[in-house]
Amino acid sequence: RRVDELFSTYRSDSQINLIDVGRLSLVDADPLVREVLNLAEQAEVLTDGLFCVRLPWSDGSPHLDPSGIVKGWAAERAFGIVERLEQHDVCLNAGGDVVVGTAGGGAPWRVGIEQPGGNGVLAVLERADGAVATSGTSARGRHLVDPRSGSRADPLASMTVVGPSLMWADVLATAAFVHGGDAVRWVQRFPGYQGVSLDHAGRLAASDGFALSVA
Numbered sequence: 001r002r003v004d005e006l007f008s009t010y011r012s013d014s015q016i017n018l019i020d021v022g023r024l025s026l027v028d029a030d031p032l033v034r035e036v037l038n039l040a041e042q043a044e045v046l047t048d049g050l051f052c053v054r055l056p057w058s059d060g061s062p063h064l065d066p067s068g069i070v071k072g073w074a075a076e077r078a079f080g081i082v083e084r085l086e087q088h089d090v091c092l093n094a095g096g097d098v099v100v101g102t103a104g105g106g107a108p109w110r111v112g113i114e115q116p117g118g119n120g121v122l123a124v125l126e127r128a129d130g131a132v133a134t135s136g137t138s139a140r141g142r143h144l145v146d147p148r149s150g151s152r153a154d155p156l157a158s159m160t161v162v163g164p165s166l167m168w169a170d171v172l173a174t175a176a177f178v179h180g181g182d183a184v185r186w187v188q189r190f191p192g193y194q195g196v197s198l199d200h201a202g203r204l205a206a207s208d209g210f211a212l213s214v215a
Contacts, residue, residue, distance in 0.1 A: 003074045006033055009065050020064040040069050043171045044147075046190075050175035052147035072097060072133060072170035079166070097133040099166040116157040116202060123196070123204060124213045131166035135159050135173040136198070146178050155180025157200050163193035 008014045015033050018024035026034060040053040053066040075094035083090050083101050090101045091109055100109040108128040112121035125132065135144060136158030146153045159177040161169045172193055176183040184205050187195035194207035 003032075003070065006030055007036070007066060007070045007074075009067060016064055016066060036066055036070055036073055039073065039167070040066055043069060043168075043175075047171070047175035049148055050146075050178045051171050055145050055147060068174050069167060069171055071095065072131075072165075072167035075099060076131075076166045094166075097131070097166060097170055099131045100127050101129045113158070113160055113196060113198065113204075116198065116200065122198065122202070125160075125162065125196070126211065126213075127162060130162060130164050131169040132160060132162050133166060133169035133173045134161075135170075135177040144174060144177055153178045153180070156183065157198045157202070159183055159198075160196040161187055161193055162195075163190070169193065 004014075005011070006015045009016060011017065015024055015029050019026060019029060019033070026037065037053070040051075043051045044053075051068065053064060053069065054062045055065055057063050071094055075092055075097065076099060079090065079092045079099045079101075082092065087103050089103055089106050089109070092099050098109075098111055100111075102108060106128075108126040110124050110126055111132045113123045113125070113134065114120070115122040136156065144153045145151070156177055159173050161173040161176065163169045163172070168190075172187055172190060172195075176187050176195055176197070179186050183197045184195045184207050187193055188207055194210045196204060196206045196210065198204055
């Protein structure tokens with residue numbers, strides 16, 4: 001609830017919207033807001049501008065929307081609480097972005113990659129711990145924006161990234177989706193992270209050595 005109060009773009013009184021319209025300075029914002037916006041700046045630099053939290057409105061004016069980093073960041077914070085439960089396997093699903101952990105060498109979690117349009121599972125990957133994040137058009141249509149041009153990005157059907165951090169996996173999935181082309185190889189620039197892309201024809205491409213079972 002606190003994260004929603006601070007970051008929701010649907011609440012006129014959220015600190016993010018107050019900053020966006022110039023009614024609150026970043027210096028006076030909640031420390032959590034400053035933390036997330038600092039991480040967003042790092043993400044923009046690391047992805048060479050493929051990920052950005054200032055996106056254009058329809059009139060071209062910039063609009064502050066950190067949703068692309070807040071969800072993974074908040075889910076990871078929540079996971080940090082529940083993973084303290086001893087002798088429990090844990091799976092936290094935040095709108096399809098998943099962070100998992102297993103206790104005592106249990107069987108790994110199985111995470112599915114949806115077919116375009118959400119018509120079943122195309123492939124399955126296994127993770128004993130870590131994060132799986134997916135960006136694409138299946139659930140919300142063409143909602144992702146290329147920050148460099150301001151246009152809607154649609155080079156792939158979906159891009160899935162796995163790695164130790166859900167926040168960074170989510171950031172990289174978004175950036176790699178916008179990148180398109182050799183998105184899988186682009187993800188491999190980041191140590192500990194691997195990717196699986198799905199094009200509009202339903203073809204999969206995966207990082208070298210990536211274990212993936214076709215459903």
